[in-house]
Amino acid sequence: MEKNKLIIQSIIQGKLTPAQAAEHFGVSRRWVYELMRRHRASGEDGVLPLSRRPHSSPQQTAETVRSRILSLRPELTDKGLDAGAETSAWHLSVEGLAVPAASTIHRILRSAGLVTDQPHKRPRSSWHRFEATQPNEMWQSDFTHWTLASGADVEILNFLDDHSRYLISCTAHQRVTGPLVLECFLQAAERYGFPASTLTDNGMVFTTRLSGGKGGLNAFEKTLRDLGIQQKNGSPSHPQTQGKIERFHQTLKHWLTIQDPAKTLVKLNKDLIRFAQVYNTERPHRALNRRTPAQAYEAVPKATPTNSEAGTHHRVRTDKIDAGGKVSLRYQGKLLHLGVGRQHMYEDITVLVADTAATVILTSTGEILGEYNLDATKNYQAKKKKSPAKAEDSS
Incomplete structure (x- = not known):
């Protein structure tokens, strides 16, 4: 700004020619003549640097969108939901509004004092996240x-x-x-x-x-x-x-x-x-x-277990062991009695039934009290006998 004034003053007061002023100040003659034109039209204010701001901003966010971005923030926060830029963008798209870039939405929220930058956070590019490739994979x-x-x-x-x-x-x-x-x-x-x-x-x-x-x-x-x-x-x-x-x-x-x-x-x-x-x-x-x-x-198609037994029918029921150490279970239209043991009488249990197999579990601890192969031809169901290998594993 001062240089522009000196160029004009050197011509008006110092009697330099435009060519001499251009050579002395290291600018082009075209620029000197442009400054002289501005000075004749507007005086000293005419030689001040002109604003580089464009006359229009075709990329500027519409006021309706900007207002909705600002109103979405408290709405989502009051519901206990995430109210970040990407979430706001999703809601704008659902409502049929133009969706600015997430960085633009963040800038609008920041300008309104609704968010504060946290530069101490790790950049997302540094994350290494494992993700299963299919639903039900894990x-x-x-x-x-x-x-x-x-x-x-x-x-x-x-x-x-x-x-x-x-x-x-x-x-x-x-x-x-x-x-x-x-x-x-x-x-x-x-x-x-x-x-x-x-x-x-x-x-x-x-x-x-x-x-x-x-x-x-x-x-x-x-x-x-x-x-x-x-x-x-x-x-x-x-x-x-x-x-x-x-x-x-x-x-x-x-x-x-x-x-x-x-x-x-x-x-x-x-x-x-x-x-x-x-x-x-x-x-x-x-x-x-x-x-x-x-x-x-x-x-995406869902993953399934590798074992075909996953198609087995399961049901769960809760009960209490009776004074005789047994629990009753209806199976194939008949009432069967599973022998658990008198030492567990009156204790709360959970019975897991998987087709012809039943497991009795102590509700308070999760301990397996007995496993049974259900046989509808017998009223009393005895526990399965453990094989020597299984007995060693559980000892």
Whole structure:
């Protein structure tokens, strides 16, 4: 700006010719004549640098879209949902509006003071994420704690499809036990089919592999083995292996915090049904290219267990052992009596039936009390005798 003024002053007051001024200040003669023209037209203001801003911005985000981006942020946040740029873009597309780039949406939110950049976070390009290639190729499972409005602590058990992040099952209980894990797993499988594998931590409700070889397999492990479902367990003290479901728990708890606090398990389970609907069908996932888990789950053929026994019919029932140490079970229209043992009388048990096989499980611990080959021609059903090899394994 000062240089432009000096060029003009050197011509007007210093009596330099335009050619001399151009040579002295190291500019072209054309530029000197342009400055002289501006000075004659507008005085000293005419030699100031002109704005380089374009007269129009054809790429500028429409005001209707910008307003919707700003209004979406509090709407999604109030619902306990993710309100980032990519999620906003998905909702704009669903509403039929023009969808700017995620970077543009982030810039609009940042300009309005609705988001703050966090440069300390690792860039997404540095992530190395494992993902199953098919739905039902692997289900991740874990449970987390939640507090009712009454102050009571409860536990929420979840099954999450690794490929699509589809929420297979989400239920709240006073306490998650081994038999309950199996029951919820079978109920989910009845609806969605059996997975090819499962991934959990090393909690006793999922596996006894760290129990020092005492007690043998629990009911969940035995059922997976019988069905040909591969059981995978994370390394001890390494929760990153189950990273997807750990991250899911954050989303779940954030959503529950926004809702009216549930006073009872019944109310909480109703809330969880609603959450599953929102999570699976109304919430696009960043890792799924803005698709919802439901869209991703239905887009690809589902994997199945390698063992044909996965087609076996399963049912689960709960009961109490009678004073004679037996439990009754209706099979092929007849009432059979399974001998468990008087030492377990009046204890709560879970009975798992798989076609002609039955397993009685102690509800409180998950211990297998007996296995039976059902025979409708006999009223009393004795336990299967363990082979010497199995007896050694369980000792």
